[in-house]
Amino acid sequence: MTNRTGVWVDLVGQTEAVAELSAAASAAAGGTGGMTHAWLFTGPPGSGRSVVARSFAAALQCTEGEGCGECSGCHTAIAGTHADVHIVEPEGLSIPVAQMRSLVQLAARRPSAGHWQVVIISDADRLTEGAANALLKAVEEPPDRTVFLLCAPSDHPDDVSVTIRSRCRVINLRTPPAEAIAEVLTNRDGIDPETASWAGSVCGGHIGRARRLAKDPEVRERRESVLRIPGSLRRPADVFACVDQLVGAAESEASSMSAARDDAEKAALRTAMGAGGSGKGTAAAERSAKSAERDLEKRQKSRATRAQRDSLDLALVDLAGFYRDVLATKATGAHVTLNHPDRARDSATLAGQLSAASALRRIEAILDCREAIELNVKPRIAVEAMLTTLQRG
Amino acid sequence: MKSGLHRTTSAPPRANVVSRVPDGCACENERVAPSSTTPQAPVRLLLGEEELLVERAVERILAAQRAQDAAAESHRQRVSELTPPELAELVSPSLFSSARVIVLEGAQDTNAELAAAITGFAKLPADGVVLVVAHSGGGRSKAGKELPGALRKLGAEVVECAKVTKPADREKFVRDEVRRVRGSIDGEAVATLIDAVGTDLRELAAAASQLVADTGGNVDAAAVRRYHNGKAEVTGFAVAEKAVTGDRAGALEALRWAMNLGVPHVLVADALADAVRTVARVSAAGGSDPNRLASELGMPPWKARKALRQARGWHSSGLAAALHATADVNADVKGVAASAAYALERAVDRIVVARGTRH
Numbered sequence: 001m002t003n004r005t006g007v008w009v010d011l012v013g014q015t016e017a018v019a020e021l022s023a024a025a026s027a028a029a030g031g032t033g034g035m036t037h038a039w040l041f042t043g044p045p046g047s048g049r050s051v052v053a054r055s056f057a058a059a060l061q062c063t064e065g066e067g068c069g070e071c072s073g074c075h076t077a078i079a080g081t082h083a084d085v086h087i088v089e090p091e092g093l094s095i096p097v098a099q100m101r102s103l104v105q106l107a108a109r110r111p112s113a114g115h116w117q118v119v120i121i122s123d124a125d126r127l128t129e130g131a132a133n134a135l136l137k138a139v140e141e142p143p144d145r146t147v148f149l150l151c152a153p154s155d156h157p158d159d160v161s162v163t164i165r166s167r168c169r170v171i172n173l174r175t176p177p178a179e180a181i182a183e184v185l186t187n188r189d190g191i192d193p194e195t196a197s198w199a200g201s202v203c204g205g206h207i208g209r210a211r212r213l214a215k216d217p218e219v220r221e222r223r224e225s226v227l228r229i230p231g232s233l234r235r236p237a238d239v240f241a242c243v244d245q246l247v248g249a250a251e252s253e254a255s256s257m258s259a260a261r262d263d264a265e266k267a268a269l270r271t272a273m274g275a276g277g278s279g280k281g282t283a284a285a286e287r288s289a290k291s292a293e294r295d296l297e298k299r300q301k302s303r304a305t306r307a308q309r310d311s312l313d314l315a316l317v318d319l320a321g322f323y324r325d326v327l328a329t330k331a332t333g334a335h336v337t338l339n340h341p342d343r344a345r346d347s348a349t350l351a352g353q354l355s356a357a358s359a360l361r362r363i364e365a366i367l368d369c370r371e372a373i374e375l376n377v378k379p380r381i382a383v384e385a386m387l388t389t390l391q392r393g
Numbered sequence: 394m395k396s397g398l399h400r401t402t403s404a405p406p407r408a409n410v411v412s413r414v415p416d417g418c419a420c421e422n423e424r425v426a427p428s429s430t431t432p433q434a435p436v437r438l439l440l441g442e443e444e445l446l447v448e449r450a451v452e453r454i455l456a457a458q459r460a461q462d463a464a465a466e467s468h469r470q471r472v473s474e475l476t477p478p479e480l481a482e483l484v485s486p487s488l489f490s491s492a493r494v495i496v497l498e499g500a501q502d503t504n505a506e507l508a509a510a511i512t513g514f515a516k517l518p519a520d521g522v523v524l525v526v527a528h529s530g531g532g533r534s535k536a537g538k539e540l541p542g543a544l545r546k547l548g549a550e551v552v553e554c555a556k557v558t559k560p561a562d563r564e565k566f567v568r569d570e571v572r573r574v575r576g577s578i579d580g581e582a583v584a585t586l587i588d589a590v591g592t593d594l595r596e597l598a599a600a601a602s603q604l605v606a607d608t609g610g611n612v613d614a615a616a617v618r619r620y621h622n623g624k625a626e627v628t629g630f631a632v633a634e635k636a637v638t639g640d641r642a643g644a645l646e647a648l649r650w651a652m653n654l655g656v657p658h659v660l661v662a663d664a665l666a667d668a669v670r671t672v673a674r675v676s677a678a679g680g681s682d683p684n685r686l687a688s689e690l691g692m693p694p695w696k697a698r699k700a701l702r703q704a705r706g707w708h709s710s711g712l713a714a715a716l717h718a719t720a721d722v723n724a725d726v727k728g729v730a731a732s733a734a735y736a737l738e739r740a741v742d743r744i745v746v747a748r749g750t751r752h
Contacts, residue, residue, distance in 0.1 A: 385720035
């Protein structure tokens with residue numbers, strides 16, 4: 001962790017990747033070989049793919065050297081305001097082909113202020129097939145001073161098409177180790193070392209989640225209540241109590257989020273559409289305001305659904321991690337790092353009761369449930385089926 | 394000045410009016426509020442969503458008005474397309490035409506200003522102008538919700554046009570319809586007709602009068618079957634109820650009917666899930682007192698009682714399998730299966746089979 005200086009300071013536990021990237025950045029600055037025009041950063045969620053992309057962009061745009069972290073080039077590149085760094089961050093479900101075509105045009109220009117024209121696509125797994133094909137030619141032979149930085153969970157063909165992948169230099173980010181996460185939480189966020197090391201050990205390698213767990217007591221309580229479920233499924237009736245708890249928590253989380261944002265957005269829209277006006281023409285304005293408001297309501301509703309699903313998914317991942325601990329304890333006698341070390345006693349107890357096959361069946365049921373929710377099955381119905389399996393085996 | 398002139402020309406002979414209401418327009422299903430017996434109430438409030446009843450009430454009011462003055466005009470306006478000045482123009486008496494009926498549709502969508510204009514007219518009505526306000530009973534805005542109460546207080550005549558939801562009321566409606574066209578119908582025929590035609594009052598009314606005309610007055614079940622057959626409405630709940638009681642043939646038949654009638658697959662899948670869940674919760678909770686179960690599980694007592702009956706014959710392993718079947722079919726109808734209809738049939742079959750398993 002010694003080379004985390006300058007622009008690389010935010011990267012946790014990615015020593016190899018940082019070494020390779022800073023070598024490339026100095027090659028780019030020196031004009032020697034060793035720089036590549038298209039990169040693909042892969043790694044699990046929370047490992048910092050887009051942070052790496054931004055840091056690398058900063059190192060390329062640095063005006064003082066190879067990523068000092070102090071100059072205006074570094075600052076603006078990391079903040080996402082540099083004129084020659086274009087960041088594509090999809091808000092919708094996919095990146096449409098039209099957006100990529102205009103991006104290719106943009107990428108063909110010479111840099112205006114910095115040394116390089118940098119294009120960052122933060123969720124390259126959301127490129128549609130057409131969009132990926134539109135990008136192909138530009139990624140293969142970009143103009144002299146243009147660099148493409150793509151981020152995706154993995155280089156599996158499901159995530160990134162093979163044609164794109166074969167034109168990129170792949171940098172693999174690993175799941176950051178717990179100690180490294182704890183160190184970042186202590187140094188950067190000022191969290192006391194004990195909480196930080198606990199959060200680092202239970203976050204599953206997701207730095208953002210570790211920070212939330214360390215800072216927000218509600219998030220902690222939510223995780224506790226999820227991890228209590230395996231121990232509390234004794235009778236068939238418990239299944240329904242747990243369903244209410246899981247789905248109810250996700251619903252209330254989503255609704256509290258939307259309650260905070262929806263009304264403010266609606267009020268802003270109303271003001272923008274000239275609500276409360278009087279005089280000639282206000283009736284017509286009000287009618288068009290109504291339809292805009294309905295549009296907004298639709299978007300808010302889909303956002304709330306998304307939030308509910310995300311929150312439920314988080315709970316399911318925690319639950320799957322717990323049963324994985326059970327399986328690991330059973331198979332190896334607890335010589336592996338657990339997902340939930342603070343629940344080691346519970347998982348050991350359950351390991352004594354369950355056979356390896358039935359623990360595996362439970363993990364499978366949880367993964368099936370995640371998939372079902374993604375397929376639009378009503379969360380309550382999917383979770384019921386899953387918890388029935390968890391209860392019965 | 395204007396209204397004074399108006400009054401002298403068109404003061405109607407009130408005593409005559411009631412008897413001259415044409416018979417064909419009366420509908421026994423409407424319950425006229427007893428407080429307002431004068432047919433000349435200047436504001437009428439049609440409260441409810443049943444279009445047929447609203448339309449008939451409007452026709453009746455118009456006919457009553459035409460009976461007084463054959464030249465009576467009528468205007469129909471949707472409230473959402475109306476502004477207060479336009480309303481003022483509509484309800485102010487004119488020099489040439491004496492009587493007028495203004496029908497305001499969709500009054501639940503009114504804004505505050507227009508509601509004020511409507512109540513303003515109710516406070517100070519103009520002679521010869523009848524304002525008919527059709528209101529669904531609901532409303533999104535405060536003004537829309539409060540309008541019926543305000544009009545009631547100002548002495549508006551209220552005609553209830555609520556949707557007929559209870560089966561008994563629907564049967565009564567059919568009987569009244571048949572009687573209205575001077576026919577008679579027996580109980581079995583009423584049930585058969587509703588089964589075949591559905592719950593839409595307009596269609597029921599049309600079918601009833603047609604049947605009376607075709608049979609010459611006496612409508613029995615055989616006559617109904619001669620002209621109508623099949624089922625008009627099958628809900629997902631009917632399918633689910635049969636499935637969880639183990640009636641495979643009945644459930645599959647109901648499912649085919651539902652598919653033929655275009656009931657969305659998703660609704661049937663949800664109904665199946667709901668039925669299985671209810672049975673599972675009731676049987677997991679144990680006990681046999683429906684009232685205690687209802688309060689424990691947060692469901693209405695009738696539902697708990699029904700679920701208790703349905704829970705007989707189920708075992709926990711079977712219920713687990715059935716819960717999985719409903720979860721699978723929920724994904725199937727949302728695009729996983731190539732044929733959603735087949736997926737539903739298979740789910741019904743899986744539920745019936747699950748009911749038989751016991752360990």
